[in-house]
Amino acid sequence: MGAFNVIIFEHHDTAGRMWTLRAQFKYGDTWQYEYRIGDELRWGGNDIGRMGHQRVAVDAILENDDGPPGLEEDLIVTIDNNILVSVEPNTGAFQFVGNDSFVVLD
Numbered sequence: 278m279g280a281f282n283v284i285i286f287e288h289h290d291t292a293g294r295m296w297t298l299r300a301q302f303k304y305g306d307t308w309q310y311e312y313r314i315g316d317e318l319r320w321g322g323n324d325i326g327r328m329g330h331q332r333v334a335v336d337a338i339l340e341n342d343d344g345p346p347g348l349e350e351d352l353i354v355t356i357d358n359n360i361l362v363s364v365e366p367n368t369g370a371f372q373f374v375g376n377d378s379f380v381v382l383d
Contacts (some may be wrong), residue, residue, distance in 0.1 A: 280307040280323050283340065284354055286314055286364045290345035299340040300364060302354050302379040304333065318359050323357065330347035332357050335372045 281301045288296045306322035316339045326335075332355070339350035351367040371380050 279303075280309065282307055282310045284310060284312045284314070284337065284361060284364055288348060288364075291347065293338050294345070296345050296348075298344055298348075300337040301340055302335045302337040302351050304335040304354070304356065305312050306347060314361055314363065318361065320355060320359075326379050328359065330356075330381045333379050334371050334382055335379045336367070336371070365366065 281303050282305060283299050283301055285297065285299050288298055290296060303316075304326045305318040305324065305328075306320050307325050308319075308323055310319055312318070326333065335354040335356060337354045337363040339348065339352060344350070349366045353364070353365050353367045354361060354362045355373060373380070
């Protein structure tokens, strides 16, 4: 798998229960850093991607096998101006090709 980072996020299931989940992603300085929504991404080490993009969609995978029913393990982390802003299910809107684990949007 190599080095990756983790984003810890909250998810409400269809019954209204809140789950705290973890997803792995490879973007920024990949060194097992743990982030939350609103955190600024670190750079300057084992970098994947390039700092300075306005908006990026990053491939992520749910770390918890015991997550809520119906939540796909394939996720998208959205980063705006180097700030982690959301984690959403990957509905197929983004295609990650080869080793690229991100798509620059702006």
